[in-house]
Amino acid sequence: MTSLSKLYPWQTQVWQHLNQDAQRMPHALLLHGRSGIGKYDFARNFSQALLCVDKNDQGFSCGHCSSCNWFNDDSHPDFRLLSPEQEVEAEDEVVSTKKTKKKTQISVAQIRDLASFLSLSSHRSGGLRIVLIHPAEALNLASANALLKMLEEPSDGVVFILVSHQIQRLLPTIISRCQKISMPIPDEAQSMAWLEEQGVVNAKQQLAYLEGSPIKVFAEQSQFNQLSEVWRLLAMASKLEPHIAAPALIANSVESGIIALQKWIYDLLAMRLGQHNRYHLAQADVLKVLAEKVNLDRLFVLQKKCNELRKLALHPLNHELQMESLLLEYTRAFSAK
Ligand SMILES: [Zn+2]
Known part of the structure; x- marks a missing residue:
């Protein structure tokens, strides 16, 4: 068993x-x-x-x-x-x-x-x-x-x-x-105790990212390492290169890539509005800096596009191009023009 x-x-x-x-x-x-x-x-x-x-x-x-x-x-x-x-x-x-x-x-x-x-x-x-x-x-x-x-x-x-x-x-x-x-x-203490028993490292961060589900944390541990790369790329803001970053975001599935972007945007907005970051516990400093310079209107437009695209994520369109276009909008949210 x-x-x-x-x-x-x-x-x-x-x-x-x-x-x-x-x-x-x-x-x-x-x-x-x-x-x-x-x-x-x-x-x-x-x-x-x-x-x-x-x-x-x-x-x-x-x-x-x-x-x-x-x-x-x-x-x-x-x-x-x-x-x-x-x-x-x-x-x-x-x-x-x-x-x-x-x-x-x-x-x-x-x-x-x-x-x-x-x-x-x-x-x-x-x-x-x-x-x-x-x-x-x-x-x-x-x-x-x-x-x-x-x-x-x-x-x-x-x-x-x-x-x-x-x-x-x-x-x-x-x-x-x-x-x-x-x-x-499960409450947080139960989740943490169970994850520790399973030998999961960084359990607290992963639990925050996966909205308190210890079972998802356990099942998606390997993907979490990949997410560090995604966050490193998103932290580049206007310097991010969409054609390089897109494959990393959709490495598991286009849906998980869009979710990663949605959660990142959620935390950017939260910090801009003076609230706590919810999903990225270890990236608070980076997010804070980005939140100060992001163009809010453009971020809202991007958020809306992510929501729309997530509904379509099951469709057989060109996923890499879709993600590239989202990421291009993302870089624009940080550009001065
Ligand atoms: Zn039996």
Whole structure:
């Protein structure tokens, strides 16, 4: 078991709460809360434990029975995971390639495929079958309505577990069919303690940059080193060369590049307005100097463009050129003219 598949310390109570009622398991659970707090890992652990034939008295799976082995091999016959697979239609088919299409929706076909799974009995007498849906807001109207029918007429021994970062995007009729579980958010001390246990260095800085999500910090440690290079480039302000800086910003993805720029702009504005920098704890001095000379109007225009472009980040356009043009605007925000 990797450290990431264990229960996070801030989830102990909710785990106990759910296990107290293990005999009266509802047909559908909705685990909701902000992104990056370990809801999906929790849902997987809970699913494995529900299927395990030899779980311990705290309700944890044994990790070595046949059921656990199947689960860990992603081949459990009584478990289905539904995640987005439908491809976004590109506006222009000519430039679209498989590589650039991103999966954002859970399709109605995926839900309909569940019908045969739900009509079978479990592979173990008296056992459960579990459908995990992640993230539930990826259901579109058609697939949500198809799921609703299944929730309204629950098959015996089937548990639906929905995981959602944005519960407000779910159909109210779906929400009302589920037992809602508000997933706990780790406070800073819990996050720091856990990250230290994982041996993460510079945890405080990374936690600030990733908006308090210890799990994102753990998962994106290697990218954080790359960010130092991005910040070094952005600190050059008007002397930054867009064609050199653009590849560094989009090294991971164009979206993470735009996010890096958005967070940098956010802190520049914050400091200009006499507030604290929120994301870049170690760059306060640099940001302060830049904040004093930046042209606010141009920075606002750039901020708006970043927001617009982020929405389009899934589209198969020329990402490097887009980033270069943003960075060109960035340098202009510091030029005297
Ligand atoms: Zn087991």
